[in-house]
Amino acid sequence: MNQPFCAGIDIGGTNTSFAFIDQAGNIIYKNEVPTGKSADPNDLISRVCDDMKSALASSGSENDLRGIGIGAPNGNYFSGTVEFAPNLTWYGVIPVAKMFSEKMNVPAFLTNDANAAAMGEMFFGDAKDIKDFIFITLGTGLGSGIVVNGNLVYGHDGFAGEMGHCIVIQHGRQCGCGRKGCLEQYCSATGLVKTYLEILAGNDPENSSKIDRGIINAKYIYDRAMAGDEDAFYAFNYTGEILGFALANSVVYTSPKAFFLFGGLANAGELLLTPTILSFEKNLLSIYKNKIKIVVSGLPENDAALLGAASLAWNELKTIA
Amino acid sequence: MNQPFCAGIDIGGTNTSFAFIDQAGNIIYKNEVPTGKSADPNDLISRVCDDMKSALASSGSENDLRGIGIGAPNGNYFSGTVEFAPNLTWYGVIPVAKMFSEKMNVPAFLTNDANAAAMGEMFFGDAKDIKDFIFITLGTGLGSGIVVNGNLVYGHDGFAGEMGHCIVIQHGRQCGCGRKGCLEQYCSATGLVKTYLEILAGNDPENSSKIDRGIINAKYIYDRAMAGDEDAFYAFNYTGEILGFALANSVVYTSPKAFFLFGGLANAGELLLTPTILSFEKNLLSIYKNKIKIVVSGLPENDAALLGAASLAWNELKTIA
Numbered sequence: 001m002n003q004p005f006c007a008g009i010d011i012g013g014t015n016t017s018f019a020f021i022d023q024a025g026n027i028i029y030k031n032e033v034p035t036g037k038s039a040d041p042n043d044l045i046s047r048v049c050d051d052m053k054s055a056l057a058s059s060g061s062e063n064d065l066r067g068i069g070i071g072a073p074n075g076n077y078f079s080g081t082v083e084f085a086p087n088l089t090w091y092g093v094i095p096v097a098k099m100f101s102e103k104m105n106v107p108a109f110l111t112n113d114a115n116a117a118a119m120g121e122m123f124f125g126d127a128k129d130i131k132d133f134i135f136i137t138l139g140t141g142l143g144s145g146i147v148v149n150g151n152l153v154y155g156h157d158g159f160a161g162e163m164g165h166c167i168v169i170q171h172g173r174q175c176g177c178g179r180k181g182c183l184e185q186y187c188s189a190t191g192l193v194k195t196y197l198e199i200l201a202g203n204d205p206e207n208s209s210k211i212d213r214g215i216i217n218a219k220y221i222y223d224r225a226m227a228g229d230e231d232a233f234y235a236f237n238y239t240g241e242i243l244g245f246a247l248a249n250s251v252v253y254t255s256p257k258a259f260f261l262f263g264g265l266a267n268a269g270e271l272l273l274t275p276t277i278l279s280f281e282k283n284l285l286s287i288y289k290n291k292i293k294i295v296v297s298g299l300p301e302n303d304a305a306l307l308g309a310a311s312l313a314w315n316e317l318k319t320i321a
Numbered sequence: 322m323n324q325p326f327c328a329g330i331d332i333g334g335t336n337t338s339f340a341f342i343d344q345a346g347n348i349i350y351k352n353e354v355p356t357g358k359s360a361d362p363n364d365l366i367s368r369v370c371d372d373m374k375s376a377l378a379s380s381g382s383e384n385d386l387r388g389i390g391i392g393a394p395n396g397n398y399f400s401g402t403v404e405f406a407p408n409l410t411w412y413g414v415i416p417v418a419k420m421f422s423e424k425m426n427v428p429a430f431l432t433n434d435a436n437a438a439a440m441g442e443m444f445f446g447d448a449k450d451i452k453d454f455i456f457i458t459l460g461t462g463l464g465s466g467i468v469v470n471g472n473l474v475y476g477h478d479g480f481a482g483e484m485g486h487c488i489v490i491q492h493g494r495q496c497g498c499g500r501k502g503c504l505e506q507y508c509s510a511t512g513l514v515k516t517y518l519e520i521l522a523g524n525d526p527e528n529s530s531k532i533d534r535g536i537i538n539a540k541y542i543y544d545r546a547m548a549g550d551e552d553a554f555y556a557f558n559y560t561g562e563i564l565g566f567a568l569a570n571s572v573v574y575t576s577p578k579a580f581f582l583f584g585g586l587a588n589a590g591e592l593l594l595t596p597t598i599l600s601f602e603k604n605l606l607s608i609y610k611n612k613i614k615i616v617v618s619g620l621p622e623n624d625a626a627l628l629g630a631a632s633l634a635w636n637e638l639k640t641i642a
Contacts, residue, residue, distance in 0.1 A: 132477040146574060148476075153469050155576020156453040157612065160469075162573040165606045167566075170490075177606055245488075252483040253467060253574045255476020285486045285498055291478070 004066045006317070007052060008310030009100070010113070011035065011044075011072040013087035018048055019303070020055070020065070021310035025124035027303060029055050041082075041094045049103040068100050068108035069313035071116030071305050076158040080110045109316045113137065113305060115152055115161060117297075118145025119315060120308030121260050126298030133258045134250065135297070136163070138265035142184035142191075148254050164188070168246050186242040189218035189264055196221050196235040203231065222268050236268060237275045244279025251288050262297035262304065269296070325387045327638070328373060329631030330421070331434070332356065332365075332393040334408035339369055340624070341376070341386070342631035346445035348624060350376050362403075362415045370424040389421050389429035390634035392437030392626050397479040401431045430637045434458065434626060436473055436482060438618075439466025440636060441629030442581050447619030454579045455571065456618070457484070459586035463505035463512075469575050485509070489567050508564040510539035510585055517542050517556040524552065543589050557589060558596045565600025572609050583618035583625065590617070 005028055009018040017032035033047050056062045074085040080097025082090065101108035111119075118135035121127040127135075131150040137143040142164035146153040153160045164184035165177055172181025173194065185191050193216055201208035224232035247259055265272060277294050284292075299307060326341040326349055338353035354368050377383045395406040401418025403411065422429035432440075439456035442448040448456075452471040458464040463485035467474040474481045485505035486498055493502025494515065506512050514537055522529035545553035568580055586593060598615050605613075620628060 130477075132481075148469055148474050149472065151470065153575050155469075156451075156578035157576055157609075159608050160453075160574065160576035162576075162606060162608075166570050166573045167604065170566075179604070179606065245491075249487050250574065252487045253481065253571065254474050255478055255481035255483075257477035283488065283500070285483060285500065287480050287483075288478075 004064050005061075006066055006310045006313035007068045007104070008306040008308070008313070009048065009068060009070045010116075010305035010309055011070065011082070011088070011096075012305075013073075016044060016048060017306060018052065019306040019310065020052075021307060023314055025307060025311075027306070029059075030303075030306070031055070035088070037089045039089055039091060041090045041096065041099065045096070045099050045103065049100065052104065065104065065106055067106050067313035067317050068097075068104060069116065069309040069311065069316075070096060070100065070108060070110040071113045071309040071312070072096060072110060073113060075110045075112040075115075077109070077111040077115070077152075077154050078158040080108070082110070107313070107316065109312050111152070111154075111158075111312055112143070112161075113308075114143030115145040115154075116308035116312050117143075117262060117299065117304050118147055118161075118260075118308070119152060119311045120299055120304055121262075121297055122147060122150075123311035123314060124299065124307045125260070126295070127258065127260065130257050132254060132256045133260060134163075134247075134254070134256045135260045135262065136247075136266075138188055138261060138263040140188060140190055142188045146254060147256075153254070163246070163250060166246060166250070168242055168249075183242070183246050187239055187246065187265075192218050192221055192235055192239050192265065195238050196232060199231045199235055218264055218268075222271065225268075225271055233271070236271045239265075240272050240275025240277075241279040243272075244276040244281075245283045247276070247294065248280050248283035248285075248288075251284060251292060255288065257292060259292070259294045260297040261294065262299065262301075266296050267301070325385050326382075327387055327631045327634035328389045328425070329627040329629070329634070330369065330389060330391045331437075331626035331630055332391065332403070332409070332417075333626075334394075337365060337369060338627060339373065340627040340631065341373075342628060344635060346628060348627070350380075351624075351627070352376070356409070358410045360410055360412060362411045362417065362420065366417070366420050366424065370421065373425065386425065386427055388427050388634035388638050389418075389425060390437065390630040390632065390637075391417060391421065391429060391431040392434045392630040392633070393417060393431060394434060396431045396433040396436075398430070398432040398436070398473075398475050399479040401429070403431070428634070428637065430633050432473070432475075432479075432633055433464070433482075434629075435464030436466040436475075437629035437633050438464075438583060438620065438625050439468055439482075439581075439629070440473060440632040441620055441625055442583075442618055443468060443471075444632035444635060445620065445628045446581070447616070448579070448581065451578050453575060454577045454581060455484075455568075455575070456581045456583065457568075457587075459509055459582060459584040461509060461511055463509045467575060468577075474575070484567070484571060487567060487571070489563055489570075504563070504567050508560055508567065508586075513539050513542055513556055513560050513586065516559050517553060520552045520556055539585055539589075543592065546589075546592055554592070557592045560586075561593050561596025562600040564593075565597040565602075566604045568597070568615065569601050569604035569606075569609075572605060572613060576609065578613060580613070580615045581618040582615065583620065583622075587617050588622070 465484035
């Protein structure tokens, strides 16, 4: 541990993981702690910082930590705050970057999970030579990080890149945000399950209430599709159709060279990619056709959030230097 | 004419206008020539350059021209070329920026009309202190220029900002681009006329073929609406509803602080703005509500294209200096 590194911190609803990562993307140290249910963010932040300080001391690298990058739900880059995150027990607007910075005595930077992952793709993944791309996370919801000319787009308020809440079907499925027809109600693990249940109910309306909804998740539908179940296959097909349409529509804003798909649903591979690309090309304005790629992210799934968070710090330090 | 200035050139289907504009946006000299129907772009470019050279010579300011900015349909910023412009008689890909630069012996830069106008709003209009905004031109079609963190978004290929071809109504009106339901089929002078004719036909299907379509244009519908015609009023209302929805959806990408509307339809003022803002706020994700403004452009309509084109050059020279 004698070369400089940054800390990447990924604050999740259940666990908070953190790592020391050098400029080449090597993970030098990694640990995690339960996020906990305390209303006081100092509880979590102190536990993380105490562990990081021990790790620095035991390896004699107290002077090698250069900065901290944090990925957090509802994280705002401009203010360095986490704002009313629905899956955390903190209330209100918490100055998380400032708190980490003060405890560790290095600069700290914060953004939301999808933005951090997009930055990770640029630093450590397959977007190293791409200056315009969009990173899409397909998990419980749909998150996005938009990169224009080599820089993440934050917008005037830090809340750019909320593609999951682009309305794709007017008067469509009810979304948790209060509106209807948002992209993430169709293209996410949750959306896939809804689509599959709708198909089952359409096949057999009378018995639809008897379906054991408890066992049906994205993994279940994937396994069924791979085993030849046409309904499951069609559920992926429909998900890809909507996703392809939405990505084609998004091209008119920033004209990216590539889309990187990440997360559970992206791992379905061709089952999702094939209908997505088909629908994408079909719906594209002709000037964009056959030149924009849609691929699965090159980041290792388990460490993507940490690599993304650390790359945020590396990127800022590059700008400062 | 003893202070430095840039030339702004606006190549249109009928006329090509050009002006010398200083860094404060003052127009020092202005003229225009017919674009002409020659297949050889040298014909137009020579006539413009000859006139500019005479103007420079007669005022003894040969050394004050610093650069040239060009706004042109289908203009590509990266290559400086005009590519297959449908309303020009040139065939193929024409290196217009290079041709102007060589004849006038100063650097020349080129982009499409809407991008140039967005740049003009930033330099000489009401976006001087705004780093994230979207400029919308509502003419025969709908053009857009997207500004992120003080820079125009060009995308990987120079074709970013084609919001007129965002599909807002699936299987909607046929667009000239070959797809259906594009925004500009609803929110443009052409779209307004289509909407009004649809309303008239809906009121009286049997006599709809007898409508004198020759007299119906955006100005006619505006005058009717101001005179109390409910159908004309509703046509504007519907246009605003779709525009507000589309702008709300566009916010999730770059989270702009403002939208600037420009062009004939924008001059309808409250008739269009009121339903647009109503629909915009109704369709916005809650984190964006009540903080993004939609206003009419602050650029003088007659000179907006020239100011925009010149500001493109001023902006580039700023970067070079």
